[in-house]
Amino acid sequence: MSISATVISVSLISTALAVLVVLADRIFNNYGECEIDINNGTRKFKVDGGSTLLATLASQQIFIPSACGGKATCGLCKVRMAGDAGVVLPTEEPYLTEDEKANGVRLACQLKVKQDMQLHIPEELFSVKEYKARVEKITQLTHDIKEFRFTLLGPKQIEFRAGQYMQIETRPYDNVREIVTRAYSMASLPSDNQAIELIVRLVPGGICTTFMHDHVKEGDTLILRGPFGDFYLHEGADELLFIAGGSGLAPVKSIIFDVLEKGLDKKMTLFFGAVTKKDLYYVDLFQQLADKHENFNYVPALSGPEPEDNWQGETGLITEVMKRHVADPHNKQAYLCGSPGMINACVKVLEGIGLREDSIFYDKF
Amino acid sequence: MKQSPELHQIQDNMRTGPLAAYRFLGDDPRNLAEIIGEDQQIVAKAGLTTTLIAERMKYLTKHGEENLGTPVVVDDTFRVIVEEHKGVIPCPFRDHYNAAKRDVTVVNLQLMESVQWSDLSVHLIEEHGFFEGVGASYRLDPEKLTKVIGL
Numbered sequence: 001m002s003i004s005a006t007v008i009s010v011s012l013i014s015t016a017l018a019v020l021v022v023l024a025d026r027i028f029n030n031y032g033e034c035e036i037d038i039n040n041g042t043r044k045f046k047v048d049g050g051s052t053l054l055a056t057l058a059s060q061q062i063f064i065p066s067a068c069g070g071k072a073t074c075g076l077c078k079v080r081m082a083g084d085a086g087v088v089l090p091t092e093e094p095y096l097t098e099d100e101k102a103n104g105v106r107l108a109c110q111l112k113v114k115q116d117m118q119l120h121i122p123e124e125l126f127s128v129k130e131y132k133a134r135v136e137k138i139t140q141l142t143h144d145i146k147e148f149r150f151t152l153l154g155p156k157q158i159e160f161r162a163g164q165y166m167q168i169e170t171r172p173y174d175n176v177r178e179i180v181t182r183a184y185s186m187a188s189l190p191s192d193n194q195a196i197e198l199i200v201r202l203v204p205g206g207i208c209t210t211f212m213h214d215h216v217k218e219g220d221t222l223i224l225r226g227p228f229g230d231f232y233l234h235e236g237a238d239e240l241l242f243i244a245g246g247s248g249l250a251p252v253k254s255i256i257f258d259v260l261e262k263g264l265d266k267k268m269t270l271f272f273g274a275v276t277k278k279d280l281y282y283v284d285l286f287q288q289l290a291d292k293h294e295n296f297n298y299v300p301a302l303s304g305p306e307p308e309d310n311w312q313g314e315t316g317l318i319t320e321v322m323k324r325h326v327a328d329p330h331n332k333q334a335y336l337c338g339s340p341g342m343i344n345a346c347v348k349v350l351e352g353i354g355l356r357e358d359s360i361f362y363d364k365f
Numbered sequence: 366m367k368q369s370p371e372l373h374q375i376q377d378n379m380r381t382g383p384l385a386a387y388r389f390l391g392d393d394p395r396n397l398a399e400i401i402g403e404d405q406q407i408v409a410k411a412g413l414t415t416t417l418i419a420e421r422m423k424y425l426t427k428h429g430e431e432n433l434g435t436p437v438v439v440d441d442t443f444r445v446i447v448e449e450h451k452g453v454i455p456c457p458f459r460d461h462y463n464a465a466k467r468d469v470t471v472v473n474l475q476l477m478e479s480v481q482w483s484d485l486s487v488h489l490i491e492e493h494g495f496f497e498g499v500g501a502s503y504r505l506d507p508e509k510l511t512k513v514i515g516l
Contacts, residue, residue, distance in 0.1 A: 067452075074453075074463075093461075094460075094461030095461065201450065203451060203452065203466055204450075205502055205503070206450065206451075206452065209450075245433075245434075246451075275434050275435055303432075303433065303435040317433050317435065319433075339433075339434075339449030339450075339451075341433055341447070341449050342433050342449070
């Protein structure tokens with residue numbers, strides 16, 4: 001037999017086997033129609049069984065936060081099942097505490113819809129939508145931070161609270177074949193509701209930040225989902241302290257501008273910590289804001305300025321700088337966004353000053 | 366060290382996968398078991414253990430992390446910088462360990478040589494004896510690593 005005849009034969013056999021596998025899957029994994037009841041009837045719909053709960057909910061435009069694309073590596077897509085959803089799978093075990101297991105919490109990406117299901121999710125997830133968005137402008141803010149401005153193509157408007165975040169879906173690139181989603185806080189204002197601005201710092205080896213920095217160009221179309229998160233302005237104080245580092249400035253910028261735009265009577269101070277001058281950004285923007293608004297104070301601080309920086313501003317770790325400026329905890333709230341190390345250190349200082357735990361809000365990376 | 370089916374599956378996941386934009390095995394032609402086995406031999410020959418190495422890495426990391434991204438000199442010999450990034454990275458050995466994305470750079474001021482690792486590197490060495498494949502961004506050559514961190 002010639003080589004081409006062998007190749008054709010092998011191809012035909014492979015195709016026949018693939019068809020058989022698909023048919024078998026349809027026959028043996030046919031769970032029929034299943035009813036999904038969310039939050040005691042708040043949403044109820046029927047679907048064909050067989051897919052994961054995460055994918056099933058997404059097909060109904062209900063998006064549960066997930067960062068790994070359903071591979072059980074992030075443990076974010078937790079939902080609370082009301083009825084019997086079967087035994088917890090070994091892939092779920094490491095992400096669930098004993099309390100969560102006792103309360104029926106499961107990973108939506110691992111749970112298959114095989115029967116009627118009742119579950120509970122936070123109400124705010126009903127307002128999460130999937131957006132098609134075009135990259136309108138990319139601005140290099142520092143050597144490793146870029147700002148991405150997206151125009152929403154559909155839906156064309158978004159409602160969110162200043163401080164919340166979106167999830168970006170990547171596309172396969174280079175040797176990365178998987179699609180993943182990652183969260184980035186919005187830097188734009190809620191009133192700028194036909195666009196979204198995200199700030200992305202390049203993480204060495206980061207799957208999504210590498211995609212955003214090296215593969216996304218102006219004019220590209222991406223999928224975003226959101227809004228998510230509970231890092232936003234809370235009632236109860238006349239003076240607000242904002243402490244940010246790196247790309248943590250994004251939600252803080254959104255909140256500060258939102259407060260000023262709404263004319264809320266709040267005194268605000270922004271502490272932004274960086275190592276050297278090349279790590280600073282939005283300096284002119286916030287300086288102009290401070291010049292214009294009496295109730296806004298801007299304190300950029302460098303912990304390790306280089307001689308060539310000719311830095312005249314505050315120096316030292318952001319915790320030390322904060323201590324120099326904040327003495328009285330009365331009527332104050334603090335909003336922190338940055339690395340876990342920075343947040344932990346700042347919370348310790350703020351509590352030391354006397355700020356109550358329930359007056360400190362943070363968004364850790 | 367024999368390559369078990371489980372290690373083979375992990376190896377496939379490391380070559381390319383949803384964990385990171387880089388490959389844990391780099392362009393190393395050896396299989397996972399060979400990489401681990403040969404590096405273990407180097408460690409044993411030096412009279413060390415992976416636990417000892419990981420402990421030393423954690424010691425230097427701890428001193429660096431207190432300075433929030435600013436360099437600090439530890440024991441008059443090591444300049445340490447700990448930089449934190451957004452997100453976590455899961456262990457490719459599927460043991461459900463999620464490491465914070467932190468990069469630690471250590472310069473041995475006497476030797477003027479440096480090494481860089483992440484939180485995941487410490488876990489991989491401590492729990493799996495894995496220093497990553499040759500050519501991987503976070504590959505730590507055991508000989509160089511132990512020399513630079515003063516073991």
